[in-house]
Amino acid sequence: MNNKMLHQQHLITMSIFRVQVLVVLLVVVVVAVMASHCTGSSQLNDDVLGLIVFKSDLQDPNSWLSSWNEDDDSPCSWRYIRCNPSTGRVTQVSLDGLGLKGKIGRGLEKLQSLQSLSLSHNNFTGSITPDLSLLTSLRNLNLSYNGFSGRIPSNLLSMNSIKFLDLSENSLTGPIPDELFRNCSSLKFMSLASNSLEGSIPSSLFSNCASLGGLNVSSNRLSGTLEFSNGVWLLRKLRVLDVSNNVFSGTVGVGASYVHSLKELSLQRNHFSGSLPFDIGLCPHLTHLDFSNNLFIGAVPDSLQKLNSLTFFAASNNMLSGSFPSWIGRLSNLEYLDFGSNGLVGELPLSIGDMKSLNYLSVSDNKLTGGIPSTIVQCSNLLRIELRGNGFNGSIPAGLFDMGLEEIDLSHNELSDSIPIGSSRLFQSLHALDLSRNKLTGDIPAEIGLLSHLTYLNLSWNNLESRMPPELGYFQNLSVLDLRNNGFYGEIPEDLCEANSLAILQLDGNSLNGPIPEAIGNCSSLYLLSLSHNNLSSCIPRALSKLKKLKILKLEFNGLSGEIPKELSALDNLLAVNISHNKLIGRLPVGGIFQSLDASALEGNLGICSPLLKGPCKMNVPKPLVLNPYAYNNQRGRGDMGPQPQSSTPARLRHRRFLSVSAIIAISAAILIVVGIIVVTLLNASARRRLAFIDSALESIFSSSQRSGCPTTGKLVLFDSRSSEEWSQNTETILNKASEVGRGLFGTVYKASLGGDQGRMVAIKKLVTSNIIQYPEDFDREVRILGRVSHPNLMTLKGYYWTPQLQLLISDYAPHGSLNSMLHERSPSTPPLSWANRFKIALGTAKGLAHLHHSFRPPVIHYNVKPSNILLDENCNPKISDFGLARLLTKLDKHIINSRFQSTLGYVAPELACQNMRINEKCDIYGYGIMILELVTGRRSVEYGDDDVVILSDHVRVHLEQGNVLDCIDPNMTEYPEEEVLPVIKLGLVCTSQIPSSRPSMAEIVQILQVIKTPVPQRMEAF
Structure with missing residues (x-):
């Protein structure tokens, strides 16, 4: 019994133990499940939290991100978000073109599984946060077309995983950091184009980024010698290289054959020199090749004919020479060919007709001769043809006007005969036709009226x-x-x-x-x-x-x-x-x-x-009604006294005699006035002779005092102090202590202190003595006229110092130098003038000259307009100096004119070279036109090369006629509005017209510049 009870108790105990074990296991499982669930929720909440924090730093004017709700457990259903389906983590954020504004905050740090971040075509500003380097899983980063500024973070690519990086079209500055490419073994494409980056490309890019297939650093301020043999060509997998629109120099050395995979090479708008690489034809996959706007010389390499895949080739605006390549027809896949603005000679080969794919052909501005080959009509896809500026002669091929061309430019050649009639195919396609400056004869075909799409027609300067x-x-x-x-x-x-x-x-x-x-x-x-x-x-x-x-x-x-x-x-x-x-x-x-x-x-x-x-x-x-002067009196006589007797005739004669006496009196008065003028003139001449005698005596006294060591005193007049005083100091000693700051046609300019070491700093011009007015009252009158000229853009004349042997003009000193020094003598540490400041200088100078020309009668002629006479204050406001000094000359003799031609070469109006010269406002306008061309181009008015001389106005005019005037713009000015620059260039060319009457007045120039600056829908495009 007892044993049975003990056995039952044992069974009950074992059952209870099993139940306890099961409960414990169940609790463990529940806890584990709950822990797992809590962990997953935490991970999802990190992504939600990170994106919500990122959104809080943005402005979303169109509510594109309205689906981003902080109460959601997961962001995977949000717009523009993609997740990994197995983990539920965010892997891609694509917010391109949504008009978002703001900065990149720290919220993105939470997205630890993010592989692709694309924020292009928005309005993000501020600097690029270096915290993006914490996203260790990031593969693609696209921040292009925004307003990011500052420098590129040196640790932006500290991870090995990045493959695609695009920071183009922003406002990034400074050098490209060398540390950026310490770990870039996975990088396949990088674009830093269209920023304001400076310096050179780090060598670490070429040595560490072995997988790089695409590199675009175009449109920056990068400079230095770009190594090809020991740099670029080390990138064996490179397919696309674009370094255009920078300031790179050096030669494109041998080694192109090593880049077997190269497809696109863009080197245009740099300072590359030397010959084109002779082995460029060993890159069999090349489709795009652009050498234009550089300093290449020599012949076109024959290896180019091996590039059977080439579709685009441009080598315009270089100094290539030699014969036009006869093998050009072998490039059967070429669609774009531009050899414009070189020195190629010879004829266009008949083989050009084999280029069936060609749709653009330009050989403008070379030295080609002969006729236009008739085989050109076999280029069935041709849309634009530009052959201007050569020596082509003969007739225009009739078949050329049977093609479906959109633009035809055959101007500036020696083509003769008549204009072809054309066909219906041309009537439906042609937009622009320029046959100007040839020797065409006959009339305009009546069929020309069928060119329904024609927008531009220029047949000028022919014999039609x-x-x-x-x-x-x-x-x-x-x-x-x-x-x-x-x-x-x-x-x-x-x-x-x-x-x-x-x-x-x-x-x-x-x-x-x-x-x-x-x-x-x-x-x-x-x-x-x-x-x-x-x-x-x-x-x-x-x-x-x-x-x-x-x-x-x-x-x-x-x-x-x-x-x-x-x-x-x-x-x-x-x-x-x-x-x-x-x-x-x-x-x-x-x-x-x-x-x-x-x-x-x-x-x-x-x-x-x-x-x-x-x-x-x-x-x-x-015409006014003329009455008989005697009619009224005669009627009165007849009415009052009855019929007139015969003695009325003598009375009429007496009246006539009275009129004759009046005429005699008037004539006598005129004679007396003339005699008076002669007497006054003689008295003035006598007085001047007496003054000359006194001046001679003063000169002898001055000479003797100089020999005896006694200082000579002169008359110092300061307009602002309303007083005159004797300057007892030795003026030569003062000028010797002063520092010379410039020389000009009318004298030398010194920087000096007017009252000793602690006095006011002024600019003193020591006038040349030749032909300067020597009578003090005349000198005082003329200088005071100049001293009354007051305008914000004119340097105020403060006074003068006069002796018969020495004349000084005193004006304010400009510590910021002249426009000439800013354009042509700028130190590397001084930033170049921006377009806003250049336009301010052009407009301010025009206003100052307009004041001189239109506010005084006779007008005040500057006579010496050039950049060295345009002084700048701290805000780049221009102040014109040395205006009106020609008034102080007794005459403009041949020596003065020759001196001016030598000292201001390039700024002198051409009419002054004539013997019967006439100095007027148009001479100033010519110099002003040259000055604004210098402002836009950054080049001097005349530049001397090894073999030629470049006249700036002719250089710009040729480029304008060729349609590539933007090539003339100062390369130091990387940002400028074309809608303002182009009209200013054209205004400069109008001002430098060879015909004085064709130049606008300064008042017109001011109005034109104000219109250019005004944001109106349609701006003036030609003058």
């Missing part, structure tokens, strides 16, 4: 002879029509502007006659109308007042008559007008540009009423 074709009115899209300097005659077609698209109309230098048609008012888009040097007659039509966009009107050298319509004063956009050498009379319209025209725009008319003109003023008014 016919009536103005009425077909010109058929163009529906034409914006530029230039027929200058041909033999067109007849009247201007009435329907020329039916399409209302014409913006530029230039018909100068023909034999057009008749009136300007009233229908010209239909040209509502016109902003340049030039009809000068024709035989136009009748009145200026009032319909011109409908051209609200008109900026430039040139009607000079015609036979226009009558008065100028007063309605033209309502043309608010009008900036330049020339109506000289016509038969116009009457008053100028009140208001608008007509109140600031200078004499050159008005001269040569019958009788325009203007204070600028010396001729008679004729008004187009009815």
Whole structure:
């Protein structure tokens, strides 16, 4: 019994033990599951938390991230987020083009599984946070097209995992850190393009990034010698290399054959020199090759013909020489070919017709001769052809006008015969046709009116002879029509502007006659109308007042008559007008540009009423009614006294005699006035002789005092102190102590203290003695006139010091130097002038010169406008110095003119080289034009090379005609608005016109610059 009970108790005990064990196991399992669940939730919450923190630093104007909710357990359902399906962790964030603003905060650190982060095309600002290096799993990083600034963090790529890095199109500065490439063995593509990076490419990139297949550092400020043989060519897997638009130099050395996989090589717009690599043809996979805008010399390497895959080749704007390659036809896959602006000679080969894929061909501005090969019509895909600026002769191949070309430029050659008719295929495709400056004859084909898509037509400077074709009115899209300097005659077609698209109309230098048609008012888009040097007659039509966009009107050298319509004063956009050498009379319209025209725009008319003109003023008014002066008296006599006796005839004679006596008295008075003037002149001459005698005595006293060691005193006049005093110091000693800061045509400039070591710092110009006014009262009068000239952009004249032997001018000293020193003598540590400051200098200088030209009668001529006479204050505001010093010369003799040509070479207006020179405002405008060309290009007015001399205005004008004027812009100025720079360049070229009357006045220049700076929808594109 007891045993049985003990056994039962044992069984019960064992059961309880098993239950306890099961409970414990169950608790362990539950705890483990709960722990696992809690851990997973924590991981997901890290991603949610990180993205919410990242979002809190952003501005999302379009609410693209509205689905990002902090209450969600997982971000995997959010827009623009991708997760790993097995782990639930965020692996990709793609927020491209959402217009987001703000900075990259620290929230992204939580995304420890993130592999791809793309934030391109947004408005992120601030610096790139170095905390991105904590994302050790990151493979792709794209921050392009934002506003990131500052330097690239040196530890941004401290991990080995990164494969794709794009920081292009930002505002990053400073050098590329060498530490960036310590661990880059996985990097396959990197772009740092379009920033403001400086310095050289670190050598560690070439030695450590062995897997790099694409490198783009274009459009920065990178410089130095770019090593190819021991650098670039070490990247054996390189497929794409773009270092364009920098300041790299050196040669492209031998070694291209080692980069067997290279497909695209872009070296354009640098300073590379030497020959093109002769073994470039050993890169069989090359499709894109751009050597343009460098300093390459020599012949085109023959190995190029082996590049059967090449589709793009450009070598324009170099100094290549030798014959044009006869094997060019072997590049059968080439689509783009540009050899423009080199020195290639010979003829275009017939094999060019084998390039069936070619759609762009340019050999402009070389030295090619011969005819245009007829086989060129076999290039069936050709869309644009540019052969300008060569010596091509003969006829234009007729088949060329049967192709589907979009642009044809054959200008500046020696082509002759007539213009081909063309076919329906050309009528539907052609947009631009330029045949200017050839020797074409005949007339314009009537079929030209069928070019329905034509926007640009230039046939100027040929020998075309016919009536103005009425077909010109058929163009529906034409914006530029230039027929200058041909033999067109007849009247201007009435329907020329039916399409209302014409913006530029230039018909100068023909034999057009008749009136300007009233229908010209239909040209509502016109902003340049030039009809000068024709035989136009009748009145200026009032319909011109409908051209609200008109900026430039040139009607000079015609036979226009009558008065100028007063309605033209309502043309608010009008900036330049020339109506000289016509038969116009009457008053100028009140208001608008007509109140600031200078004499050159008005001269040569019958009788325009203007204070600028010396001729008679004729008004187009009815003649007054003339009554018989005796009629009223005779009627009174007959009425009061009855019939007059015969003695009335002697009375009439007595009246006539009375008039004769009056005339005699007037004549006598005139004679007395003339005699008085002669007497006064003789007295003045006598007084001057006495003054000359006194001056001679003073000179002898001065000479003896110098020999005896006694200092000579002179008259010091300071305008601001309203007093004159005797300067007892030895002036030569003062000038010897002063430091010379410049020399010019009129003297030497010194920096000196006016009152000893602690006095005011001033600039003292010691005038040359030759031809300087020697009479103190005349010198005082002229200098005081200059001292009264006050303007924010003029350096104020503070006073002068005078003795018969020494004349000094005193003005404020400019501690920040001249424009010349900022452009051409800048130290490497001094930053280059920005476009904003350059434009400020151009506009301020124009305002200062306009004040001199238009606020004084006679106008104050500077005579020596150049960058060394433009001084800059601390805010780069210009102040013109040395203005009006020609007033202090008794005469401008040949020595002075020759000295000016030598000291200011490049700034002298060409008309001053003539014997019968006439110094006027136009001479200043020429120098101003050269100055603003220097501002834009950073080059001197004249530069001497080893074999040639570069005249800046000619250099820029050639590039403008060739369509590559942007190549002239100062490479130190990496950021500039083209919509402002291009009109300023064109303004500079207009100011340097060889014909003085073609240069605008300074008032017009100020208005043009203000229009350029004003943000209007349509800016002036030509002058």
